Amino acid sequence: MTDTAPQQFNFKAETRQLLHILIHSLYKDREVFLRELISNASDAINRLRFEMLTTQDVVDPKAELKIHIKADKDNRTLTITDTGIGMTREEIIDHLGTIAQSSARKFLEAAKDKNLDASGMIGQFGVGFYSVFMVAEWVRVTSRSFRPDAQAVSWHATGDDSYEVSPADMTERGTRVEIKLKEDAAEFAEEYRVKNIIHKHSDYIGFPIYVGSEEKPVNKQTSLWRTARNEIKEEEYKDFYRQTTLDFEDPLLHIHLATDAPVQLYALLYIPAKAERGVFSLRKDDGLKLYSRNILIDEYNKDLLPEYLRFVQGVVDSEDLPLNVSRETVQSSGLMPKLKKVLTNQVIKELESLAKKDAEKYNTFWKEFGVYLKQGIAASPADAETITPLLRFKTNLQPDVWSSLEEYASRMKDGQEVIYYIVGEDPKSVLRSPHLDAFKVNKTEVLLLTEPMDSFMLMGLRKFKDYELKNVAGAEVEGVDQPRAESEAEKIPEGDFNSLIEKFKQALGERVTDVRASNRLVTSVARLVDADANSNPDLQRVYKYLGKEYEIPKKVLELNPSHEILKNLLKLEPGSELQTIVIEQIFDSALLVEGLHPDPSSMTPRVQKIIEAALKMK
Ligand code: ADP
Numbered sequence: 001m002t003d004t005a006p007q008q009f010n011f012k013a014e015t016r017q018l019l020h021i022l023i024h025s026l027y028k029d030r031e032v033f034l035r036e037l038i039s040n041a042s043d044a045i046n047r048l049r050f051e052m053l054t055t056q057d058v059v060d061p062k063a064e065l066k067i068h069i070k071a072d073k074d075n076r077t078l079t080i081t082d083t084g085i086g087m088t089r090e091e092i093i094d095h096l097g098t099i100a101q102s103s104a105r106k107f108l109e110a111a112k113d114k115n116l117d118a119s120g121m122i123g124q125f126g127v128g129f130y131s132v133f134m135v136a137e138w139v140r141v142t143s144r145s146f147r148p149d150a151q152a153v154s155w156h157a158t159g160d161d162s163y164e165v166s167p168a169d170m171t172e173r174g175t176r177v178e179i180k181l182k183e184d185a186a187e188f189a190e191e192y193r194v195k196n197i198i199h200k201h202s203d204y205i206g207f208p209i210y211v212g213s214e215e216k217p218v219n220k221q222t223s224l225w226r227t228a229r230n231e232i233k234e235e236e237y238k239d240f241y242r243q244t245t246l247d248f249e250d251p252l253l254h255i256h257l258a259t260d261a262p263v264q265l266y267a268l269l270y271i272p273a274k275a276e277r278g279v280f281s282l283r284k285d286d287g288l289k290l291y292s293r294n295i296l297i298d299e300y301n302k303d304l305l306p307e308y309l310r311f312v313q314g315v316v317d318s319e320d321l322p323l324n325v326s327r328e329t330v331q332s333s334g335l336m337p338k339l340k341k342v343l344t345n346q347v348i349k350e351l352e353s354l355a356k357k358d359a360e361k362y363n364t365f366w367k368e369f370g371v372y373l374k375q376g377i378a379a380s381p382a383d384a385e386t387i388t389p390l391l392r393f394k395t396n397l398q399p400d401v402w403s404s405l406e407e408y409a410s411r412m413k414d415g416q417e418v419i420y421y422i423v424g425e426d427p428k429s430v431l432r433s434p435h436l437d438a439f440k441v442n443k444t445e446v447l448l449l450t451e452p453m454d455s456f457m458l459m460g461l462r463k464f465k466d467y468e469l470k471n472v473a474g475a476e477v478e479g480v481d482q483p484r485a486e487s488e489a490e491k492i493p494e495g496d497f498n499s500l501i502e503k504f505k506q507a508l509g510e511r512v513t514d515v516r517a518s519n520r521l522v523t524s525v526a527r528l529v530d531a532d533a534n535s536n537p538d539l540q541r542v543y544k545y546l547g548k549e550y551e552i553p554k555k556v557l558e559l560n561p562s563h564e565i566l567k568n569l570l571k572l573e574p575g576s577e578l579q580t581i582v583i584e585q586i587f588d589s590a591l592l593v594e595g596l597h598p599d600p601s602s603m604t605p606r607v608q609k610i611i612e613a614a615l616k617m618k
Pocket of ligand 1 (some may be wrong): 036040041044082084085086087094098115127128130374
């Protein structure tokens with residue numbers, strides 16, 4: 001190879017596949033190719049700025065940082081030029097010959113799946129540079145790296161299997177992408193159309209985008225987070241969010257913050273409407289964009305907010321970050337914990353005030369993100385106090401309303417000293433739990449904890465104010481009045497009851513540690529409680545969810561001495577089959593409401609026998 005001869009390369013298999021799809025399918029949203037190219041240009045300028053923080057030894061150090069677009073209607077060409085970091089020969093082969101992006105891979109996979117409408121998705125997935133082949137007959141990329149010793153290089157492709165690389169004579173720093181538009185894509189050689197696309201997709205690109213010979217940039221170009229709040233319209237906040245995330249749902253909340261003490265910072269944060277980052281999202285990871293003096297230094301910074309707020313999107317910009325900053329030193333500079341503290345407090349504060357101002361919206365937030373906050377309590381009990389006011393619960397007395405612990409506390413009965421909770425599988429069936437019998441009669445409120453994460457949360461949440469949290473499934477729950485100062489007449493006489501207990505013990509054998517009378521059951525026949533007062537049922541659940549080797553801990557079966565079923569059970573012929581299967585069923589039902597039954601459908605044959613017997617009796 002001589003220095004001047006073009007050299008031919010083949011695209012990697014995956015790239016060929018992507019090109020084939022882009023060229024041979026019809027897409028509605030072809031205009032997004034321009035968004036992708038502008039975004040690449042802006043990234044390239046950002047990276048240059050980042051280099052220039054530490055070195056002035058670059059080509060054209062004084063050149064304006066900008067993007068220029070020329071639309072030539074007569075020749076049907078479009079040219080996008082930037083004064084960014086540029087590419088060397090190796091870089092251009094490396095970057096434009098292979099797919100770098102994970103979203104492009106996702107797109108490929110989706111396109112394979114015939115049921116998905118790939119054409120609807122292309123605008124939303126950023127497939128990056130290659131999207132240009134939706135509109136291009138050919139593309140030439142000419143680039144001059146910022147490194148003073150680099151040679152300019154040119155890359156040319158038609159969307160076939162190969163591309164060509166040759167030396168070029170470009171003296172100014174940056175990259176120029178020339179596109180010969182397909183006949184049916186001539187619209188993109190019209191200036192008005194180009195401007196239109198910029199407004200729609202790229203208004204908040206931080207560098208000026210000039211079109212044609214105009215001296216005024218087309219884009220807004222403002223760092224919205226540095227603009228005074230009272231100058232920003234609601235719609236602009238939403239637009240900015242849309243353009244930076246491609247989330248098409250409006251965010252639930254935006255938080256715009258500018259402070260000078262204890263650290264200088266600007267922040268524009270958003271709480272999305274949904275916890276799931278859609279496959280279409282531009283954001284490929286959690287984390288905030290971190291700028292130092294308007295220069296992007298980290299696209300996905302995860303040290304600015306605690307784990308449990310990782311769903312928050314947005315931008316943070318601080319003048320206090322040292323200028324010789326690099327992605328690594330950002331972490332080690334003492335500034336980060338300070339920024340984190342300010343941001344965390346602010347997010348919590350705004351959420352609290354949302355809860356006060358607009359409870360309905362807060363509930364939407366809670367339903368979507370509550371599980372993150374619960375996880376926060378589980379993972380860092382030190383944060384529990386901060387997070388606790390944000391928690392919401394349903395209760396046995398108000399099963400359709402979300403209540404805060406504060407509200408629960410304000411409704412506590414005179415003399416109540418603890419906060420009661422019950423852990424169950426789902427909000428409906430937990431209400432049928434025998435553990436709630438006494439609380440129902442007394443009208444004592446009990447929190448319903450029915451999400452897997454709740455068991456984890458409980459490990460970090462043992463108290464609210466001075467009130468301890470107490471599981472009602474425990475054997476002894478102080479403070480619950482005897483539900484019934486029941487007339488002895490209603491109860492099964494002691495002698496009979498003892499023989500009944502014996503029957504249960506015989507039938508259940510090793511499966512229970514004891515059978516005894518309960519004084520807390522009202523409408524339920526039986527309940528299971530822990531044999532050992534010290535055992536921790538919450539922890540047992542945690543083990544179960546973690547899929548740890550989990551054996552159902554043996555429990556004590558407590559019976560309701562006044563219950564009709566037991567009275568009738570006594571009337572059956574002693575030792576009869578029906579008596580035994582009813583005992584078995586009472587035990588299985590108790591396991592079931594506890595969420596401990598290993599195989600609920602195994603009950604079916606027995607239930608059938610019981611039905612048959614019941615029908616015979618009438
Ligand atoms: P992505 O931008 O998501 O990484 P692309 O396929 O759009 O994926 O681009 C691939 C790579 O090509 C980029 O990561 C970048 O390194 C390089 N590149 C693309 N456009 C430019 C440009 N205008 N200036 C410098 N490098 C560029």
